[in-house]
Amino acid sequence: MSCVIAGGGPAGAVLALLLARSGVEVTLLEKHADFLRDFRGDTIHPSTLRVLDELGLADDFLKIPHRKVYGLDMVTDEGHARMASLRELPGPYNYIAFVPQWDFLNLVTTAAARYPSFTLIMNAKAHGLIEEDGVVRGVRYTDPSGEHEVRASLTVAADGRGSDLRRAAGFTPREFGAPMDVLWFRLPREETDPDETFLRLSSGHLMVSIDRDTYWQLAYVIPKGGFDRLREQGIDALRQPVATLLPHLRDRVSAISSYDEVSMLTVALNRLERWHRPGFLCIGDAAHAMSPIFGVGINLAVQDAVATANLLAGSLRSGAPIPDATLHRVQERRMWPTKVTQFAQRTVQDRVISPALARRLTPPRVPANLSRLPVVGAIVRRFIGLGVRPEHVAIQEVQPAG
Numbered sequence: 540m541s542c543v544i545a546g547g548g549p550a551g552a553v554l555a556l557l558l559a560r561s562g563v564e565v566t567l568l569e570k571h572a573d574f575l576r577d578f579r580g581d582t583i584h585p586s587t588l589r590v591l592d593e594l595g596l597a598d599d600f601l602k603i604p605h606r607k608v609y610g611l612d613m614v615t616d617e618g619h620a621r622m623a624s625l626r627e628l629p630g631p632y633n634y635i636a637f638v639p640q641w642d643f644l645n646l647v648t649t650a651a652a653r654y655p656s657f658t659l660i661m662n663a664k665a666h667g668l669i670e671e672d673g674v675v676r677g678v679r680y681t682d683p684s685g686e687h688e689v690r691a692s693l694t695v696a697a698d699g700r701g702s703d704l705r706r707a708a709g710f711t712p713r714e715f716g717a718p719m720d721v722l723w724f725r726l727p728r729e730e731t732d733p734d735e736t737f738l739r740l741s742s743g744h745l746m747v748s749i750d751r752d753t754y755w756q757l758a759y760v761i762p763k764g765g766f767d768r769l770r771e772q773g774i775d776a777l778r779q780p781v782a783t784l785l786p787h788l789r790d791r792v793s794a795i796s797s798y799d800e801v802s803m804l805t806v807a808l809n810r811l812e813r814w815h816r817p818g819f820l821c822i823g824d825a826a827h828a829m830s831p832i833f834g835v836g837i838n839l840a841v842q843d844a845v846a847t848a849n850l851l852a853g854s855l856r857s858g859a860p861i862p863d864a865t866l867h868r869v870q871e872r873r874m875w876p877t878k879v880t881q882f883a884q885r886t887v888q889d890r891v892i893s894p895a896l897a898r899r900l901t902p903p904r905v906p907a908n909l910s911r912l913p914v915v916g917a918i919v920r921r922f923i924g925l926g927v928r929p930e931h932v933a934i935q936e937v938q939p940a941g
């Protein structure tokens with residue numbers, strides 16, 4: 540029995556590795572020629588670091604140049620506040636590792652390639668389902684050489700929030716809306732710059748500033764649909780708030796020479812009410828698009844993959860048909876973490892981001908170190924670091940050939 544997965548993002552790549560590792564024939568289809576895409580989420584949280592550890596990949600992962608961030612900080616016009624500290628989580632993974640997502644995906648797919656039951660097909664765009672008697676039996680895809688099919692006992696849509704397979708299955712997510720989009724761009728970093736990653740909040744403006752050693756990765760939050768209006772005002776309309784919000788970058792905002800250097804990412808927040816049909820399952824953003832708030836989308840996608848493998852690898856390996864009820868157990872297990880996380884994201888959208896963008900927000904009077912509050916600090920730390928219902932790899936490895 541076998542599995543075909545559309546989408547080589549965090550959800551699809553990790554699921555493919557877990558299934559191949561447990562001896563299941565698995566084919567992973569990725570529509571791009573490589574994993575090199577800029578400004579994708581780059582945050583690997585403790586929950587994912589633990590999964591990598593359980594897979595014996597943590598040492599290789601930590602050899603990739605990365606930056607460790609132990610807390611989430613907010614800078615307002617009033618001063619500096621620590622919103623969450625991860626240091627108090629049980630070690631050794633008590634930090635967020637910032638790693639380019641392509642490095643993470645290369646590591647995972649390289650590890651999967653050690654197993655003979657793994658096949659990766661790049662440049663392969665899945666576009667349709669093979670259906671027989673109401674059961675999904677595989678996927679149709681195109682690559683540069685033409686049209687192809689892969690038949691499998693289970694077809695997984697891990698093709699992200701614009702999922703083609705979800706559409707082909709006739710599923711439409713319930714939209715919760717997001718008040719913002721995000722502009723991503725870079726500026727050079729100098730040795731004398733502050734050594735911090737933080738959220739900068741001011742009336743009418745929100746920025747995230749991520750220290751990437753040699754450069755700053757910057758996210759400027761704009762009202763939804765507001766990019767065209769900003770472009771019409773010229774590049775100074777972006778340079779000016781950057782210079783005001785982050786004075787240490789004032790001397791180099793001219794390095795943003797045009798909007799061609801700026802990537803606009805549309806923020807969506809939605810989820811499916813039903814994640815499966817006979818022979819078919821959606822996971823990751825294909826089942827629930829996450830907002831960038833808390834930077835936990837990758838980690839939820841990885842946790843979905845672990846839960847899916849834990850619940851389905853045995854049936855897939857034994858050759859038994861997978862009952863729809865078993866697919867439903869994946870949904871049941873992962874729906875609660877999705878709902879809680881999205882509820883928290885929507886609360887931040889409604890209480891902080893919308894008022895801030897509408898200039899209705901008085902910068903919050905937070906204690907200097909929110910993370911020290913006894914109960915609140917611990918809840919926020921666990922929520923951000925480990926997530927709701929963290930998953931552990933519970934399936935055995937079948938030794939790779941050689």
Ligand SMILES: Cc1cc2nc3c(=O)[nH]c(=O)nc-3n(C[C@H](O)[C@H](O)[C@H](O)COP(=O)(O)OP(=O)(O)OC[C@H]3O[C@@H](n4cnc5c(N)ncnc54)[C@H](O)[C@@H]3O)c2cc1C
Nearest residue numbers: 546548549550570580665698699804823824831834836837
């Ligand atoms: C602005 C913004 C910033 C974000 N920042 C963060 C962050 O800092 N940290 C974080 O954890 N999360 C972040 N997120 C969320 C995060 O990107 C996603 O939740 C996460 O990547 C979901 O993983 P996934 O594998 O489900 O989907 P994706 O990462 O979207 O991967 C889907 C894969 O499927 C491929 N694909 C698509 N269609 C097809 C097809 N038809 N056939 C074959 N392949 C296909 C795509 O090329 C892609 O490789 C952010 C989201 C946004 C919008």
